[in-house]
Amino acid sequence: MAEQIPGQEYEYEALPSNYGLSHNMMAGAFAGIAEHSVMYPVDLLKTRMQILHPTTGGLYTGITNAVSTIYRIEGWRTLWKGVSSVIVGAGPAHAVYFGTYEAVKELAGGNVDDGHHPVAAALSGACATIASDALMNPFDVIKQRMQVHGSVHKSLAQCAKTLYRTEGLQAFYVSYPTTLCMTVPFTATQFVAYESISKFMNPKKDYDPFTHCIAGGLAGAVAAAITTPLDVIKTLLQTRGLATDQEVRSARGLFNAAAIIKRQFGWKGFLRGLRPRIVSTMPSTAICWTSYEMAKAYFKNQMG
Numbered sequence: 667m668a669e670q671i672p673g674q675e676y677e678y679e680a681l682p683s684n685y686g687l688s689h690n691m692m693a694g695a696f697a698g699i700a701e702h703s704v705m706y707p708v709d710l711l712k713t714r715m716q717i718l719h720p721t722t723g724g725l726y727t728g729i730t731n732a733v734s735t736i737y738r739i740e741g742w743r744t745l746w747k748g749v750s751s752v753i754v755g756a757g758p759a760h761a762v763y764f765g766t767y768e769a770v771k772e773l774a775g776g777n778v779d780d781g782h783h784p785v786a787a788a789l790s791g792a793c794a795t796i797a798s799d800a801l802m803n804p805f806d807v808i809k810q811r812m813q814v815h816g817s818v819h820k821s822l823a824q825c826a827k828t829l830y831r832t833e834g835l836q837a838f839y840v841s842y843p844t845t846l847c848m849t850v851p852f853t854a855t856q857f858v859a860y861e862s863i864s865k866f867m868n869p870k871k872d873y874d875p876f877t878h879c880i881a882g883g884l885a886g887a888v889a890a891a892i893t894t895p896l897d898v899i900k901t902l903l904q905t906r907g908l909a910t911d912q913e914v915r916s917a918r919g920l921f922n923a924a925a926i927i928k929r930q931f932g933w934k935g936f937l938r939g940l941r942p943r944i945v946s947t948m949p950s951t952a953i954c955w956t957s958y959e960m961a962k963a964y965f966k967n968q969m970g
Contacts, residue, residue, distance in 0.1 A: 690768040691761035693961035698760025701954035702752040707745035708946035713813045716901040716939040718930065719911040724815025729942055740815075748812030750822045755805025763798035764958060767791065767857070782865055784858045791857030795849040803845055804838035810904045817908065833907055841903040844920040848896035852889045859885035860955060878959040879952045886951025890944050895936035897943060899923045 702709075711732050714724055723739055726732035736744050770793045771777060776786030808826055812819045819825035829837050863881035868874050902914060902923045909915045913930075917923045927935040 687765050687769060689965040690962070691765040693958050693965065694764025694767075695757040695761040696961045697764065697954045697958035698756035699753060700957040701760075701950050702756045703749065704953055705946050705950040706749045706752065708942055709950075710745055710747065710813045712939045712942040712946055713810050713901060713905075714815055715942060716898050717814060717905060717909075718902060718914055718927070718935075718938075719909060720814075721816045721910070729945070732942075747817070748809045748819075748822075751805045751809040751812065751825075754822065755802050755809075759798040759802035759805070760954075762801060763794045766797045767794040770794070782862065784862065787857040787861040788854040791853040792850045795853040796846060799842065799845050799849055803842045806845070807838050807841065807904045810901060811908065814905055814908050829907070837907065840906075840919070841900045844896060844900045844903055844923070847920060848893045848900055852893040855892060856885045856889040856951065859888050860951075873959065873963040875956055875960065879956045882955030883948040883952035885955075886947040887944050889951075890947035891940070894940045894943050898927060898936050898938050901939075902927065 711729060714720065714732060715726055715729075717724065723735070726735060733745075767790045769790075771786055771790035774783070774786035774789050776783040776790060804826075808819075808822055808829065811817060811825055811829065812822075819828065860881050863884055864877055865871075867881060868877040899920060902909075903917055903919070906915050906917050911930075913926055917926055924936075931938075
């Protein structure tokens with residue numbers, strides 16, 4: 667934290683005159699890579715548990731069973747299969763994500779005073795995810811294709827080439843509308859919750875890693891639970907090319923995929939992977955926000 671001038675209160679949220687969009691983007695890129703790299707194994711478990719018709723070796727009864735089965739049959743390294751895709755995509759996507767968040771929040775009046783601004787937080791979060799998902803969606807598709815049990819894809823480039831050759835460019839964006847239907851409410855809910863919890867825990871808005879960590883984790887858990895049904899639909903669309911069930915392979919979009927899940931598994935089908943999604947999202951958002959605020963504080967300190 668920058669050295670406080672006697673008689674002058676230090677405001678963490680007050681941006682220095684030479685602190686610009688590029689610094690928010692660098693902080694966001696750092697946060698995105700840190701978040702996805704650390705929590706990747708749990709994300710892989712979530713994807714596998716959401717597959718509607720997995721092959722025999724990919725059928726699990728719970729998180730513990732999934733971990734032990736993967737370790738016994740495929741080895742520990744499998745838990746990191748496809749991580750290169752999120753590392754390559756997460757940096758630019760999160761740079762855009764947090765850059766957009768800070769820019770829209772400023773324009774919407776979210777930084778004008780010490781008051782609570784949930785509308786500005788929700789709007790900035792929604793705009794941030796629309797922009798970042800346009801970059802991240804193809805990498806997310808590649809990641810999930812590599813995560814599925816029995817996947818023959820060995821690298822990011824090989825998977826991308828195969829996917830483009832066999833299913834065309836649309837395969838990289840078939841889930842984009844569904845992704846936005848999930849991530850817009852997820853991010854809006856998360857940002858409002860994060861801003862609200864942070865203000866309650868840290869009314870002075872000082873740099874406080876503990877507050878950022880707890881607020882980020884709780885905000886992520888709430889948002890994850892609410893949007894799990896849409897995440898199940900997204901997973902179906904992004905992995906349809908590997909499905910053994912013909913109806914799943916021919917899924918055409920959000921509503922058609924939802925109808926397939928309802929018809930084959932009932933309403934409980936929309937909650938597949940709920941526990942690992944919450945388990946992964948809580949520390950994931952905690953790491954993301956803590957890393958972002960830490961990087962932001964570092965840049966401000968350098969300029970102070």
